[in-house]
Amino acid sequence: MTVQESSSRRRIEDLMRENEDRLVDRWVEISNAPLRGRVVDSDVRRELRDLLRALLRSSESPDGGADLRGLLADLSRTRARQGFTPGETALAVFTLKEAVYELVEADGGEEVLHGYISLSRTIDELGLYTFEAYTAAREKIIADQTEQLLELSTPVVKLWDGIVAVPLVGTLDSARTQVVMEKLLQTLVDTGSEYAVIDITGVPAVDTQVAQHLLKTVMAARLMGAHCIISGIRPQIAHTIVTLGIEFGDIVTKATLADALAFALRQSGVEVVNRRRTRVSVRAEEA
Amino acid sequence: MDRVPILKIGDVLLVSIQGDLDDQSVLTLQEDLAERVVATGAVGVIIDITAVEIVDSFVGRMLSTIAGMSRMLDAETIVVGMRPAVAITLVELGLSLGGLRTALDLEKGIALLGRTASAPLDDLSAVGQ
Incomplete structure (x- = not known):
């Protein structure tokens, strides 16, 4: 200046x-x-x-x-x-x-x-x-x-005694899979659950990489002595997986979370009985 | 740590690994365990690795080797109490430990052995009578 x-x-x-x-x-x-x-x-x-x-x-x-x-x-x-x-x-x-x-x-x-x-x-x-x-x-x-999204998007919920579920929402990348994997395995240890359901209803697309991440999670859970079920596979995703030639091997897969829960309950020896039918028959007698 | 103790409970041998293993004690454990399985005629081997925090490919292979060895001697191996970090490491190393059975804790491991092994044993003892 x-x-x-x-x-x-x-x-x-x-x-x-x-x-x-x-x-x-x-x-x-x-x-x-x-x-x-x-x-x-x-x-x-x-x-x-x-x-x-x-x-x-x-x-x-x-x-x-x-x-x-x-x-x-x-x-x-x-x-x-x-x-x-x-x-x-x-x-x-x-x-x-x-x-x-x-x-x-x-x-x-x-x-x-x-x-x-x-x-x-x-x-x-x-x-x-x-x-x-x-x-x-x-x-x-x-x-x-x-960061907040990462924390929010990976809740592990308890469905039953010994059965936990992870509803996955959004695209799976390496960082998120790591968080999901660690959280799921830690919950298995903390709750002593033998069955884990990974629900991928909210995952928009499954490619070889996402499948690889899922397989790793299932393998790690298996090593710890828990059984993993993958549920919520939509028709298009099933089609993509088969077209890509991804092998899920002997991993149990189900179409919906309800199917997975029913399977896990059956495997752990829990019987679910429909009680509504008896109520209907009682009413019929009263009439 | 020089030697890992091998405990016998009924038909089952229990190996509880406390702390991290070096290569020499891994080899010693494999030999000891094979001898004990033969000597006791055990039907099951439970390896408790709750206290193991760090694994490498060598320890991972040890588990597979012990499982294979015990199977040859007609005893089933169950690994119990694996920590999440250990499981992730093994998967990242590409060791899926096929053929190895696992359980969340010792109690569930014993229950698993009981489900698979006790039924034929009872039958055999019935034949003996």
Whole structure:
């Protein structure tokens, strides 16, 4: 920054400091116009005033920029969470130019105009910084959600004494299979269950890789001394499996979860009796 | 650990492996076990690996070898108490341990042996009388 530049920059910053309230009012007005009432005016006013003060401070002290960047990152994070687009977020910074220009126009001095060019360059940098902060915030949100999804999507449920089931929903990849496998095997140990039903009704497609993952899980459960049943195989999936030539070997497969449960109950020696028929006959006698 | 103790309960030999095995004690165990099966005329061998946390392909093959050996001597081998991590490791190593029977814990292992082995034995003792 040359001497002339820094003096003209100081001039415009003095101008901004003098007209702070007016400037903030105008800035809030311009930046909120395209958001159509999705934000609260008083919140934005506080945010933008803090930003403006940090901006004016940043040229005075060498480490003032850190404060400003922190405020911008906060702004981007909150807006990313509230579902604003990156454009709308950056616009909050860029609209400062318009508000300042009105001041410059009113002043009319040439030096102020030079300062405006310099300030405009700084604002561009800040705007780009909000873009970066916004993207980083969004990526973090996505990463968190992926992790939550992984935890949510693998429940192991107990169907009966000694029979547990894992309803799989969504596409199976290596990472998810690993989580499912570990959780299922741990549940087998914890509950002492001898039968495990893997229900793939919610799996949209089965290819050789998914089949391989399933086979591994079944093998591991077998090594621990449990029997695995795969259920919920839809007609198209059965067709795909046969067409691909995947061998399920001696693994028990059933069409529905109910069939698998009935099979596991039968194998573990539980008898299920339909009692409704007797009730009907009692009623018939009463009549 | 130098020697793994082999316990006899009725017709069944119980081998409880405490801790991780080195290669030499694996070989010693195989020899000891073969001798004991012959000496006692056991019909079943239960290997309890609840305490084993780390396996390699050598230990995996040991289980298969013991199972094969016992079958030759007319005794059935059941491995009980395998930990999830161990099971995953064995599958990742590509060892499916075909022909080896497994149970979740010692109790279920004994029950499994009882289901398969006791019936013909009773018949034999009936013939003897």
